[in-house]
Amino acid sequence: MILVTGASGCLGSHIVRRLLEQGEAVAVLVLPEDPAPALAGLRERLDWCEGDLLDPASLVPALRGVTRIYHAAGLALPYESERQRMFAVNVQGTVNLLQAARTAGVGRILHVSSIAAVGYPARQADETMAYNGDAFRLAYMHSKREAEEQVRRFCAEGMDIVIACPSAVIASHCDVLHGWGKVMLDLQYRRLPFIPPGGIAVIGARDLVEGLQAVMDRGQRGERYILSAHNISYRELFSCMADALSVKAPRWRPRSLAWIVALLRPLDLLIGRVPLRLSADVVALLGRQVHYRTDKARQQLGFVPSQSLEDLVHETAHWLTRLQERER
Structure with a gap:
């Protein structure tokens, strides 16, 4: 039996579907109050377990x-106000799971970390990058890094754990409140007035799940592997998204974003509709070329992404369109 935590989320739901397609017996951990729309129609094929990473007793069954x-x-989440929640879920939740898994005698665990735990480079980087967390006040970044440190502690105590660090995931069932789904909706309804000057690394669910399975099957215990497919500029990404959504991309590309956020933040507080609830550190990231190399995963695991940027963006846009049609 294979357990997937976060099974009702974007990545988790894609992992679940792939495992079922391969004939695996799959258990999912889902919060009791979660309707789990991403797993619609699959419940009868799954060992459905309601529980919470912050409730160790619920993990036992x-x-x-x-x-x-x-x-x-x-x-x-991009908000520093959610720091406590992110550390609770990402760090303590991981510790609780690993403790319970050790007691239960689980064989191997794949910890899905993030490129945020590697660090945010000013130029293309790999797994050996010196972590630059001191340069950023970003709760998500620090919580994922601390979770990795806890994973390594359990590894040192004998557990078989491997680590995957995905780049930004653009796929169906993505977060429409805070994540890429929201970005695409803001673009569709012209709530994004400009294109950030920096760049980003992205990957689609199809390639990422294949990469995760490679890490699970062939990754070396205690090692981390960056999984990414495309190093692109925000201009390329937003242009591709605009094309998929049949809208025009913003034309304004400012050289600096700090003054723009300073201008818009009071409006956001007043009307709650401006999409930039960003700290100065997030703004700084939007101006960087945050790109990564995947040589390690390619050489050790045979990881070769095949999904084009256009394909993964159009696939996500199609899902987003159908979602809006169902909600009308």
């Missing part, structure tokens, strides 16, 4: 008979 775990649960 979920781990019965489990031999492997894809730990994809996590909280990613």
Whole structure:
């Protein structure tokens, strides 16, 4: 039995579907109040376990008979006000799961971390990058890094855990409140007035799940692997998204964003509709070329992404369109 945490989320739901397609017996950990729309129609094929990473007792029944775990649960929000929640879920939740898994005798665990835990480079980087967390006041970044440190502690104590660090995931069932789904909706309804001057690394769900399975099957215990597919500028990404949504991309490309956010933040507080609830550190990232190399995953695991940027963006846009049609 394979357990997937975060199964109702974007990445977790794609992992679940791939495992079912391959004939695996799959258990999912889902919050009791979560309607889990991303798993619609799959409940009868799954060992459905309601539980919470912050409630260790609820993890015990979920781990019965489990031999492997894809730990994809996590909280990613751009707001420093959510620091306590992110550390609770991303760090303490991971510790609780690993303790319960050790007691249950689980064989191997794949911890889904993030490129944020590697660090945010000014130029293309790999797994050996010196972590630059001191340069950023970003709760998500620090919580994912601390979670990795806890994973390494359990590894040192004998557990078999491997680490995957995905770049930004653009796929169906993405977050429409805070994540890429919201970005695409803001673009569709012309709530994004400009294109950031920096760049980003992205990957689609299809390639990422294949990469995660490669890490699970062939990754070396205690090692981390960056999984990414495209190093692109925000201009390229937003142009591709605009094309997929049949809208025009913003034309304004400011050289600096700090003064723009300073201008818009009071409006956001007043009307709650401006999409930039960003700290100065997030703004700084939007001006960087945050790109990564995947040589390690390619050489050690045979990881070769195949999904084009256009394909993964259009696939996500199609899902977003159908979602809006169902909600009308």
